[in-house]
Amino acid sequence: MKTSLLLTIFTFIIIGYAQSQEKQGKAYAPLPEFQESRAVDTAFVRIAFAFNPLDINKPDTYIDLQYLDIGTNLSRHYSYWVSNNNLLVHEWNKKYPNAQSSPIRLGPLGRIPDYWSEYQYSEYFKDYKENLLTEYARMPHGVPSYQSSEKIPVQDWNIGSDTLSVIGYLCQQATCFFRGRYYTAWFAKDIPISNGPWKFGGLPGLILKIYDNNQFYTWECIKIEPFKFPLKRYDFSHYKPVERLKLLKLQRMLNEDFYKVMGVRRLNGGKLPGPVSYEPLELE
Numbered sequence: 518m519k520t521s522l523l524l525t526i527f528t529f530i531i532i533g534y535a536q537s538q539e540k541q542g543k544a545y546a547p548l549p550e551f552q553e554s555r556a557v558d559t560a561f562v563r564i565a566f567a568f569n570p571l572d573i574n575k576p577d578t579y580i581d582l583q584y585l586d587i588g589t590n591l592s593r594h595y596s597y598w599v600s601n602n603n604l605l606v607h608e609w610n611k612k613y614p615n616a617q618s619s620p621i622r623l624g625p626l627g628r629i630p631d632y633w634s635e636y637q638y639s640e641y642f643k644d645y646k647e648n649l650l651t652e653y654a655r656m657p658h659g660v661p662s663y664q665s666s667e668k669i670p671v672q673d674w675n676i677g678s679d680t681l682s683v684i685g686y687l688c689q690q691a692t693c694f695f696r697g698r699y700y701t702a703w704f705a706k707d708i709p710i711s712n713g714p715w716k717f718g719g720l721p722g723l724i725l726k727i728y729d730n731n732q733f734y735t736w737e738c739i740k741i742e743p744f745k746f747p748l749k750r751y752d753f754s755h756y757k758p759v760e761r762l763k764l765l766k767l768q769r770m771l772n773e774d775f776y777k778v779m780g781v782r783r784l785n786g787g788k789l790p791g792p793v794s795y796e797p798l799e800l801e
Contacts, residue, residue: 556747558588564723565597565740566714568636573737581637583736585714588748592712595640599655633657633775635768636734636798641715642750643669650716653753654764657771657779664756665764670695670716674702683725684738691720697800699730708741715798733796765799772797 564585571578586593638655651666672693679690681703688703702713704722713724714736725738759767770778772795781789 554749554751557750558591558748560586560588560746560748562587563742566736567739569735586748590646592643596637653756662756663759663764665759665761667761672719688725702727
């Protein structure tokens with residue numbers, strides 16, 4: 518009952534906002550808000566991952582370019598393209614404070630321009646001292662943003678004997694079943710960091726490539742940069758705390774029929790796309 522009420526309230530909020538934006542002639546493409554960030558740790562390595570690439574050698578075929586910044590106490594996994602776009606839009610707004618409208622995009626955001634996905638717009642922090650993983654879920658404009666915390670997930674890995682080279686590192690295969698899906702990971706023992714993209718980790722080496730058995734989602738490392746730099750976090754204090762499964766339901770609702778949920782009646786004078794098939798990584 519509480520979940521149904523939450524979804525009902527959630528729907529009315531975003532429909533009301535979307536309709537008011539339509540009257541003002543504003544765009545509907547999702548733009549994460551920009552906030553000033555602050556250093557919360559010192560990172561010692563940055564790993565760049567191609568997210569769902571069609572061709573690993575062509576960045577314009579990626580859905581996203583994502584970074585994993587790893588520090589002593591924290592790690593941060595996030596979209597570089599979204600973060601860079603936010604910075605560019607923020608700088609544009611400061612330069613033109615009296616403009617009647619502001620740009621939505623001033624940089625690359627992947628090969629599907631109007632696609633919103635939690636795997637692109639959320640940021641994931643692992644706090645090793647507190648054994649806590651927190652997802653800061655940026656939603657499309659008009660939708661409240663949320664944060665959801667849990668103990669750092671533990672995948673039950675089976676380490677195999679197969680090997681694969683990823684950006685010159687010899688990687689070993691490992692498989693697991695995690696929250697409803699089977700995964701294959703390739704980790705580098707020569708990089709003794711027990712971490713990986715998204716919520717993955719727990720292997721005796723850094724995960725450089727991982728995908729589910731249907732290959733709906735793939736992360737593949739394209740670069741490793743060992744250098745000392747501030748590990749930053751935005752001010753997420755206004756993000757509403759929510760339980761993980763409730764957040765998954767909200768995200769699914771937006772992914773399956775974004776324009777309907779947002780109350781959009783037309784798109785560029787044409788017909789709106791209908792509901793789409795959506796495959797979340799977490800099924801439970």
